Amino acid sequence: MDMAKILSLMFGFVSLHVVILLAQPIPGFISIDSGVTNEYTDTYNRIYYETDTGYADTGTNWQVSSDNFGDGFDARSKNMRIFPNGTRNCYTLRPQNGKGNKYLIRASFSYGNYDNRSSPPAFDIHIDVNSWLTYSGSRYFCQEVIxxxxxxxxQVCLINTGNGVPFISAVELRLLDNGIYPFESGALVREDRYAMGSSRSIRYPDDPFDRIWYKLLPEDFQAATNTTAIEIDPNNNPYKVPTAVxxxxxxxxxxxxxxxxRPSNSMDGWHFYLYFAEIQLLQQNQTREFSVYIDNMFNTTENLEYSTLTTIPSGLLTGQTIVGFNLTSTARSTLSPIINAFETYKVLELPNSMTYPGDVEAIYNIRTTYGLAKTKESWQGDPCSPVQYKWSGLTCSDDSAPRIVSINLTSSGLTGPIAPALANLTSLQSLDLSNNQLMESVPDFLAQMPSLKILNLGGNNLNGLVPLDLMKKAADGMLLLSIEGNPNLCNSSYCKSTGEPSERRLGFVVPLVTSVSGVIVVVSLVTIAAVTWSRARERRDESSPSMLKTFTPTEIEGITNxxxxxxxxxxxxxxxxxxxxxxxxxxxxxxxxxxxQGHKEFQAEVKLLAVVHHRNLVSLVGYCDDPKSLVLVYEYMSNGNVRDHLLRHEMPVLSWLQRLQIAVGAAQGLEYLHSGCKPPIIHRDLKPANILLDNNMQAKIADFGLSRAFRTDYDSHVSTNPAGTPGYVDPEYESTGNFNQKSDIYSFGVxxxxxxxxxxALLKEGHRVTHIVRRVTPLIERGDIESIIDPRLQGKFRIASAWKVVxxxxSCVPTAAVQRPDMGLVLSELKECMAQEISSLHGQRRGAGNQCNSIEMSSLDPSEMSPDSR
Incomplete structure (x- = not known):
């Protein structure tokens, strides 16, 4: 091999080695160029940039039009990641040195008219759970926080505020020395960082922390430069200002x-850092001496030494509407002041607390196990904080580090086994995994969860034996358990004795959750057993009229005396x-x-009622089918109907908790009729008179399915219309004659x-009859919740809860049926409100304005909610 080939191979090896070295990440750095498809090393500053793969699991990569290249100062302005879906989307950065270490975090944005709309968006950016900054502009924008x-x-999170699609061009993280930029609390947002008189911006590798020192030379100032090497004693450089600066x-x-x-809010806090070094050799007859004033207060007089750095930190500045500093020559000085560099930072308060670490790790594990990051847009960032961006389906406590106390993942498409990470949610009180495709056995750890009081596993494909400890906990009244709708799941003791798995042997266990407080026991009697849980979509039995008890006319006379x-x-x-x-x-x-009502219709209704079973529907016990005596025998509801409790003032006033209980119970019954029955059943005459209360004040719907034939019942003030009662009838049905499930939704909203x-629902005021929706709409528009709520409650209600129920x-009463939600969504929202009420009673959410989730109402016009009653 000749020398030329040898030299060529050696050069190639060296070049390859250099490329490999350049492509290595810098210790303590994370550098993400959002939107690029391949990693690279910036040839200018030798920083290795990654793609955002693995850092963000939502969003879409995009590139700025080539016509707009140059809309920033570097390559990071050419690409971006946009987030058209969801309210909060986050980057998660995991540096090697994590908790307790100080970092500079930089976010860059370059709109570049990427969407060809010439309309840049505006959106917020959070650092973890607290607001950091707002982006609003069209050119390159870069912000840093320490x-x-x-x-x-x-986590760096982009918040969609409804003013366009959020995007980001780059995210960078730099490990700092913990000793620099001391502050007592919060964080520091960089406002200024200038290398005075410099002809270029300075960053890595000149600055080992990759702080960007922008060039600045004010008008009527000249640059002073020392081209020789200035040796700065590192022990006299506490903030490690680069020599190049x-x-x-x-x-x-x-x-x-x-x-x-700088203008300032009187509540803002500021930190200034001023850097001085004499870089000119002064003549014997020259003197440079000046006084430093910070925030209009004298700080010090400086007489600088050549090549010696003087650093002046301001400390915390507060209470001013204008903050700043001033350098003024002394009387004996022959030269103007000199300044080499300065930095200003505004204090960023961090009022919101992050969720308890163990709960975060567990819920993220669950999110990964079931692939929920793609299907649940709200499952981004911190699970519980801030409260307005809390993950859907979760209820959290208001502790200093919020805890997850309730999870509702019903009908979420879950597959596979029950996630083991659930065992780590030690404050979890309520867990709903119903109506999914969960498989394998029920894990033993569910019985060991210390705070779990409500568990719904119904409507899955679980198999094997239910753990004995879990069944015992339910039997002892420590757990409210639902396991119906799992064909291959067995009650342990029964299956061991018979060896025959059968869905029909699995009942719904309704024990009471015990409490050390007698008051809470009473509340549990009224609420937990009756309200806070619904079965997994309860399936209709294979019953028939022959399975009901039949009575003779003589027997009917006997039982009625x-x-x-x-x-x-x-x-x-x-x-x-x-x-x-x-x-x-x-x-x-x-x-x-x-x-x-005729005999044929009577028979049809008996057959229907024989196969409709739900704890929130009044049960048919039997019937008498005699040509001269057609009789239905129902379970007796000792506490009458809701209408009487609301309108008869001699009856005890229903508390706010009881009203929520009734709402949830009725919603559960109606949701079963709509979604648990095949084909669905439309009630057609839903009203308070048809919601009955048993001896535990549990709400049950009566006359379901009867309205088509029997029209009305339990109420002497009834309509002669084909279906429904004035005040509760769907306006769309009145105009079209078409009755559907959304007709029941309207009635439920009333x-x-x-x-x-x-x-x-209808109230006569003088010669005019007004509808309840028409009466409350002006109060809602004024935000006057106190005037909306029943005055008999005497203010004993939680305002946040009341607003959410409103x-x-x-959402249930728009004139157009298509604008109303399904009953499942309504029930989910009411159940979450109810869960928060119970948590509040157990001391978990005292004083909470933390809210039940609200239903999207598609900008409903209150004037279209309901027509004036005629």
Whole structure:
């Protein structure tokens, strides 16, 4: 091999080695060029830049039009990542030195008219859970914050404020020396960092921390430069200002002073850092001496020594509307002041606390296990904080480090086994995994979770034996458990004795959650067993009318004591109190001879009622099918109907908690009719008179499915319309004659307003009858919640909870049915409100204005909510 080839190979090897060296990340640095498809090393500053793969799991890469290249000062302005979906989207950075270390974090933005709309967006940027800055502009914009990591990671989150699609061009993180830039609390946002008199901006590798020192030479100033090497004693350079920055300075041509001022809010805190070094050799007859004033207060007089750095930190400045510094020559000075560099920082307060670390790790593990980052747009950033961006389906405590106390992942497309990470959520009180495709066995750890009081596993494909400890915990009243809808899942003791797995042997366990407080026990009786949980979509039995008890006319006379006590009356006929042989009380409805109900329709309704079973629907016990005596026998609801409780002032006032209980119970029953029955059942006459209360004040819907034939019942003030009662009838049905599930939603919204206000749907005011939605709309627009809520509550309600229920009610009553949510969504929102109420009672959310999630209402016009009643 000749020498030329040998030299060529050697050169190639050396070149390759140099490339490899250049492509290495710098220790303590994370550098992300958002939107690029390949990593690279910047040839100018020799910084290795990565793609954002692995740092952000949402968003889309984009490139600025080539016509707009140059809209920034470096390559990072040419690409971006945009976030068209979701409210909060985050980058997660995990540096090698994490919690407790101080970092400079830089975010860069260059709009570059990438969307060809010439309309730059405006959006917010958060550092972890606190607001950092707002982007609003069209040219390159770069911002830095000095931040001490609270965890082993830090998140930079873009917040969509409704003013365009958020984007980002670059995210950079630089490890700092913990001893520089001391501050007591919060973080420091860079306002200024200037190398005075420099002809270029200075950053890495001149600055080992990659601080960007922008060039600045004010008008009427000249640059002073020392081209020789200035040796600065590192022990006299506490903020490690680069030599390249100190080799230049600015000196006034005509003035004997230098001023810098910044507008400030009197609540803002500031830190200034001033750097001085004499870089000119002065003649014997020359003197440079000046006084330093910071925030209009004398600080010191400086007589600089050649090649010696003097650093003046201001300390914390507060309480001023203008902050700044001034350099003024003394009387004996023959030269104007000199300044080499300065930095100003504004204090960034950090009022929001991050979620408890163990809960964050667990819920992120669950998110990864089930792939929820792609399907749940809200599952970005911190799970609980700030509260307005809390992950959907979660309820959190308001502790100093919020804890996750409730998870609702019903109908979320979960597959595979139950995630082991759930065991690490030690404050979790309520877990709903119903209506998914979860498989394998029920894990033992669920019984060991110390705070778990409510567990819904219904409607999955779980198999095997239910752990004995879990069943015992339920039987002992320590856990409210639902496991129905898992065909291959067995109650341990039963299956061991029979060896026959069968869904029909799995009941719904409804024990009461115990409490050391007698008050909470009472509340549990009223709420937890009746309200805070719904079954996994309860399936219809294989029942038939033959499985119901049949009565003879003589037996009906016997159980009603010859029709002694009337407890209700409607167009169907009269309702009597009855008592079965075992002592159980029943409601006996006898078809009137004047009713239009015929025998054929009666038979059809009995068949329907025989296969509809839900704890929030009044159960049919039996019937009498005699040509002269058509009778339905129902379970007896000892506390009457909701209408009487709201409008009859001699009855005890329903508390706010009881009203929420009733709303959730009725919603559960209606959701079952709409989604749990095949085909769906439309109630068609939903109203407070048809919501009955048992001895535990549990709400149950009556007359479901009967309105088509029986029209009305339990209410003598009824309509003669084909379906429905005035005040509750869907306006779209009135105009089109089409009844559907959204018709029931409208009726339910009216009921919610009645529960909220204590007023009837229709109210006569003088010669005019007004609808409840029309009455409350002006109060809602004024934000006057106190005037909306039933005055009989005497202010004993949580304002945040009340507003959220108002929002749910409002979402149900638009004139156009398509604008109303499905019952499942309404139920989910009410259940979350209820869970927060219970957490509050247990001391978990005292004083919480932390809110139930509100339903999207698509900019509803209150004037279109409901027509004036005629």
């Amino acid at each position: 931040y001490i990591l609270q965890r082993d990671y830090v 100190l080799k230049t300075a600015a000196v006034s041509n005509v003035l004997r002073s230098f001023n810098l001022s 010859n029709f002694k006590m009337i407890i209700g009356e409607g167009a169907f006929g009269k309702v009597y109190l009855g008592r079965l042989d075992g002592g159980a009380e029943v409601a006996v409805k006898v078809l009137s001879q004047m009713s239009r 009921i919610l307003f009645e529960l909220i206000t204590g007023q009837p 929002e749910v009610a409002l």
